[in-house]
Amino acid sequence: xxxxxxxxxxxxxxxxxxxxxxxxxxxxxxxxxARIGRPLELVGIAVRDLSKPRPGxxxxxxxxxxxxxxTRGDLDLVIELLGGIEPARSLLLAAIGAGASVITANKAxxxxxxxxxxxxxxxxxxxxYFEAAVAGAIPIIRPLRESLVGDEVLAxxxxxxxxxxxxxxxxxxxxxxxxxVLAEAQALGYAEADPTADVEGYDAAAKAAILxxxxxxxxxxxxxxxxxxxxLVSQDDIAAAKEMGCVIKxxxxxxxxxxxxxxVGVHPTMVPQGHPLAAIPGAYNAVFIESRYAGRLMFMGPGxxxxxxxxxxxxxxxxxxRNRVRGTVGPGESxxxxxxxxxxxxxxSRYYVSLQVTxxxxxxxxxxxxxxxxxxxxQAVRQDGDPVNSRARLGVMTHVAPDSDLRATVAELESLxxxxxxxxxxxxEGH
Amino acid sequence: xxxxxxxxxxxxxxxxxxxxxxxxxxxxxxxxxARIGRPLELVGIAVRDLSKPRPGxxxxxxxxxxxxxxTRGDLDLVIELLGGIEPARSLLLAAIGAGASVITANKAxxxxxxxxxxxxxxxxxxxxYFEAAVAGAIPIIRPLRESLVGDEVLAxxxxxxxxxxxxxxxxxxxxxxxxxVLAEAQALGYAEADPTADVEGYDAAAKAAILxxxxxxxxxxxxxxxxxxxxLVSQDDIAAAKEMGCVIKxxxxxxxxxxxxxxVGVHPTMVPQGHPLAAIPGAYNAVFIESRYAGRLMFMGPGxxxxxxxxxxxxxxxxxxRNRVRGTVGPGESxxxxxxxxxxxxxxSRYYVSLQVTxxxxxxxxxxxxxxxxxxxxQAVRQDGDPVNSRARLGVMTHVAPDSDLRATVAELESLxxxxxxxxxxxxEGH
Numbered sequence: 001x002x003x004x005x006x007x008x009x010x011x012x013x014x015x016x017x018x019x020x021x022x023x024x025x026x027x028x029x030x031x032x033x034a035r036i037g038r039p040l041e042l043v044g045i046a047v048r049d050l051s052k053p054r055p056g057x058x059x060x061x062x063x064x065x066x067x068x069x070x071t072r073g074d075l076d077l078v079i080e081l082l083g084g085i086e087p088a089r090s091l092l093l094a095a096i097g098a099g100a101s102v103i104t105a106n107k108a109x110x111x112x113x114x115x116x117x118x119x120x121x122x123x124x125x126x127x128x129y130f131e132a133a134v135a136g137a138i139p140i141i142r143p144l145r146e147s148l149v150g151d152e153v154l155a156x157x158x159x160x161x162x163x164x165x166x167x168x169x170x171x172x173x174x175x176x177x178x179x180x181v182l183a184e185a186q187a188l189g190y191a192e193a194d195p196t197a198d199v200e201g202y203d204a205a206a207k208a209a210i211l212x213x214x215x216x217x218x219x220x221x222x223x224x225x226x227x228x229x230x231x232l233v234s235q236d237d238i239a240a241a242k243e244m245g246c247v248i249k250x251x252x253x254x255x256x257x258x259x260x261x262x263x264v265g266v267h268p269t270m271v272p273q274g275h276p277l278a279a280i281p282g283a284y285n286a287v288f289i290e291s292r293y294a295g296r297l298m299f300m301g302p303g304x305x306x307x308x309x310x311x312x313x314x315x316x317x318x319x320x321x322r323n324r325v326r327g328t329v330g331p332g333e334s335x336x337x338x339x340x341x342x343x344x345x346x347x348x349s350r351y352y353v354s355l356q357v358t359x360x361x362x363x364x365x366x367x368x369x370x371x372x373x374x375x376x377x378x379q380a381v382r383q384d385g386d387p388v389n390s391r392a393r394l395g396v397m398t399h400v401a402p403d404s405d406l407r408a409t410v411a412e413l414e415s416l417x418x419x420x421x422x423x424x425x426x427x428x429e430g431h
Numbered sequence: 432x433x434x435x436x437x438x439x440x441x442x443x444x445x446x447x448x449x450x451x452x453x454x455x456x457x458x459x460x461x462x463x464x465a466r467i468g469r470p471l472e473l474v475g476i477a478v479r480d481l482s483k484p485r486p487g488x489x490x491x492x493x494x495x496x497x498x499x500x501x502t503r504g505d506l507d508l509v510i511e512l513l514g515g516i517e518p519a520r521s522l523l524l525a526a527i528g529a530g531a532s533v534i535t536a537n538k539a540x541x542x543x544x545x546x547x548x549x550x551x552x553x554x555x556x557x558x559x560y561f562e563a564a565v566a567g568a569i570p571i572i573r574p575l576r577e578s579l580v581g582d583e584v585l586a587x588x589x590x591x592x593x594x595x596x597x598x599x600x601x602x603x604x605x606x607x608x609x610x611x612v613l614a615e616a617q618a619l620g621y622a623e624a625d626p627t628a629d630v631e632g633y634d635a636a637a638k639a640a641i642l643x644x645x646x647x648x649x650x651x652x653x654x655x656x657x658x659x660x661x662x663l664v665s666q667d668d669i670a671a672a673k674e675m676g677c678v679i680k681x682x683x684x685x686x687x688x689x690x691x692x693x694x695v696g697v698h699p700t701m702v703p704q705g706h707p708l709a710a711i712p713g714a715y716n717a718v719f720i721e722s723r724y725a726g727r728l729m730f731m732g733p734g735x736x737x738x739x740x741x742x743x744x745x746x747x748x749x750x751x752x753r754n755r756v757r758g759t760v761g762p763g764e765s766x767x768x769x770x771x772x773x774x775x776x777x778x779x780s781r782y783y784v785s786l787q788v789t790x791x792x793x794x795x796x797x798x799x800x801x802x803x804x805x806x807x808x809x810q811a812v813r814q815d816g817d818p819v820n821s822r823a824r825l826g827v828m829t830h831v832a833p834d835s836d837l838r839a840t841v842a843e844l845e846s847l848x849x850x851x852x853x854x855x856x857x858x859x860e861g862h
Contacts, residue, residue, distance in 0.1 A: 024581070024724065034767040035580055035648070131578060137725035139570070139578035147562060147570035149466055150455070150745020217466070276731075279710075293455065294568035294732065294742035300707075301728035311725035314581025328759035336465040
């Protein structure tokens with residue numbers, strides 16, 4: 001191969017992110033050549049619909065035959081921006097098999113079956129990069145894979161889904177309910193027509209699995225993530241959070257337990273106002289890392305959108321292209337720890353529990369006794385009377401306790417005659 | 432070389448950071464071996480004083496002959512934690528000449544003569560890594576060198592010196608003067624006995640030069656940085672900042688001007704309360720990056736200290752060791768842009784100007800006319816009378832203007848009979 005031979009790139013998908021990547025490849029050709037040492041050449045773009053107009057993109061590059069594109073045999077890099085499991089997985093495996101390094105933003109695939117991709121890349125001696133899969137433009141994959149690789153990461157927590165952060169933010173500031181804000185987010189293009197992946201936490205859970213894998217050097221999959229979305233978060237919950245000096249965020253939470261297992265979950269969580277994650281606005285993402293030696297680090301930035309995601313893709317493109325020029329590859333999978341997953345019931349958290357009780361002597365003592373029976377100590381209790389109905393609302397903040405003990409306590413509280421239906425429970429960040 | 436041959440490491444310097452690096456190399460040997468693919472072996476530590484007790488460190492590793500250590504010829508990695516220009520530079524060049532990859536936390540040397548190190552490393556085919564040189568444990572070098580390498584960075588701003596951030600923080604919260612807080616910081620070990628490098632901004636300026644070089648793909652040296660320390664920041668300045676809804680931070684500011692040149696400076700700067708950098712407390716560091724495609728990113732974490740700095744060093748150690756195992760090297764110098772430096776007088780900023788004036792009709796008009804004569808428009812003006820002395824304090828916030836115009840305006844104001852001595856001027860972050 002001659003010194004100035006171009007690095008040949010194919011693109012799978014030409015939606016919001018794909019078309020932006022194509023534009024950046026063309027607009028910054030000279031800078032990219034200088035940074036890589038050889039020119040990049042975009043040789044083909046696989047799309048579903050050939051007839052759709054794509055301004056600024058040479059129609060001769062387009063093809064509907066993605067498989068033929070990735071197996072043509074002369075590609076250095078394949079960028080996958082299709083999303084979903086299939087045909088993305090088959091196409092990536094075919095590209096790797098044909099000797100191309102691959103760059104993907106596909107969190108669902110990585111969380112479902114990243115191991116197959118890593119193994120194939122290792123066998124073919126090619127790179128697998130995926131900075132854009134988590135937290136958009138925020139460099140978080142590379143810091144975990146490389147910068148912190150000499151340290152011991154203890155926890156990774158973050159706001160990794162902009163749609164739910166936008167919705168919760170609006171629920172706090174505008175005082176309107178989930179459904180109303182969701183409709184608004186859909187109208188603004190911040191939420192999909194089918195919002196399930198975002199609002200039910202699947203997207204955040206996939207990202208949590210990826211972050212936990214890298215942080216703890218162990219394979220973690222989507223199925224390992226204890227997941228809960230935000231569709232049941234009510235204005236009462238928001239009001240209760242405010243009263244406790246907190247805001248509700250959908251938090252991805254990955255931590256290493258004392259016994260070496262990994263706890264990984266996604267839950268609506270009350271975050272105290274002073275916590276750096278409490279102030280992350282709207283469609284922003286933020287990831288908080290706690291490590292043994294580095295201490296507490298936080299990374300924040302735009303979590304989605306065509307340009308920011310394309311920036312992350314392009315960083316990987318340059319890195320993978322530089323590796324090609326040098327005839328080498330970057331870091332592969334690091335899953336040597338092979339840790340177990342802590343069952344959700346054993347994961348510990350602080351909790352806020354809100355219940356309606358009859359306003360009569362001895363009720364608080366009865367409720368408190370149920371917590372004490374399960375070894376759960378209480379950090380704060382608030383009681384607001386409703387004299388007209390002789391009922392009161394009781395808000396209880398616990399100290400850290402295992403999820404199963406909390407659930408058992410709540411089940412017992414539900415059976416008390418003095419406690420009304422509709423006990424709400426929410427995790428609280430912190431110790 | 433057999434597959435399990437150790438990666439041989441030498442350490443130059445065994446102070447707070449060096450001894451922590453040595454401890455981590457020994458304590459995490461098994462994890463490091465798994466992450467690298469081969470074991471790390473610490474073969475020697477060069478120190479100035481052999482007789483000093485060093486708990487947990489095998490005295491047989493110690494040597495006072497650093498030159499003999501780095502030229503022994505069988506080293507894979509040399510970690511330089513001596514600081515200062517010499518003998519650090521000669522030792523690093525000797526290590527590189529002998530075929531070792533080098534890791535350094537030496538911001539002064541990198542800002543003074545990083546080009547020589549890069550060139551030597553390129554010629555010898557070895558790595559030069561320096562994540563620990565800027566912002567301690569915060570991964571900022573690698574994101575700039577690799578994650579954002581497909582983007583166009585427009586500006587990098589940050590709080591990169593923990594000592595001055597601690598001092599300014601205390602001046603704001605405790606209401607005491609610079610000298611008193613400096614003495615306190617020295618007593619707590621947050622400031623050196625000779626605090627010049629920190630309080631006069633040399634340390635931050637070296638880091639600014641390094642950040643600007645990486646961000647803009649061009650060599651930027653310490654001498655290119657327009658530098659001002661915090662020793663002249665007064666309680667009056669703090670009070671004025673509070674009145675304007677700002678806090679004073681020592682800000683490193685690197686930006687790309689419209690003509691493609693680089694503006695790089697370190698100045699005490701008023702930062703509006705809502706800006707993410709305003710909230711960075713005490714000894715923390717934070718770096719804010721603005722890029723064309725990724726948008727605004729922020730990174731924060733501990734900016735100094737033995738463990739955090741050692742974490743950054745160890746990340747580089749693992750990365751450089753992995754490269755050795757693969758027989759490759761990471762990214763080299765990227766200075767192809769070869770941009771000019773904007774002269775300090777042409778750099779634009781908002782300014783706050785505070786002056787004492789006689790409290791009589793027409794003074795404000797006269798002062799305002801001087802700004803207008805230089806084409807500087809005013810964003811806000813505050814006048815506080817002092818009826819006893821018939822004097823008033825005038826605080827003026829300008830829109831963005833070139834530094835030279837601002838200085839010329841201030842010189843003219845000083846010559847006005849109605850204006851008292853001691854005009855204070857401070858930059859204000861934002862547009």
